[in-house]
Amino acid sequence: MKYFIFFFCVWQIYGLYDNDFDIDCKGKTFENVTMTAYYPDYSGDSESGFLDKKGRKLRTLQDYLDDRTGYVTLAMDDDLGLPYGSDVCIPEINKHYGHRVRFQIRDSSLDLKGSGYERVDICVRSEMDSYDVSVNRKVTVVFVQNK
Template sequence: MSGMRVSGYYVDSSEDNQDILGNKLYTYQDYLNYKSKYVSLRVDTDVIPMRSVVTTSEFQRYGIPVKFVACDVSSAVKGKHISICTDNTSPLSKFSKYDLTIHVSSQSYSIYP
């Protein structure tokens, strides 16, 4: 899927943050530090189904695409827009990208029932 806009959203780790499915939100930093198996992603469910695994060549860890899971929504995320969960505000600008190509898996992520 091409033409995607990407942004980041900040999650205060001192709070008990959950995605819309009731699971813990995992940040990009959690993933890079091997504290999670995926990164929480806000999506428009009319474009990307909930629980979908999303990857892109733009975000990698040691040459392997980062695994994002569509597990959250926001009124600010509409159409071809996705937002990456992050644990601080300083890296948010590096997530802002336009015309990104993503790959959406047809299989749901297995953590969810």
């Protein structure tokens, strides 16, 4: 009986996080999306260079990989009307790093206006990181349904 309870508990916990364990993504899918990288700009007088569209700190891919944040900031076209904090999965990034990377739509820019679902920008730590080919390529963007 105790084994049954143990396996039942494990199964329930897995059910809560199954989308995190699976590097493949399930949800509304858009293919051949152009992903480009951008980075926080701390050099200017304005704070807007390192804050998202709601004034919160940008979360970079490198901070996520170093386990300093729970998600990576993505930027998309504001005209899409996507809810702030929408969860996104990018299978190519998951495969590149060998585990699930959590992304959230929390930013936008004038450069993205009118691009619809054809473009996504990923926040990286520095200008040097923004040249990495793994974050400047065609990808699949999957909007994950929260349970």
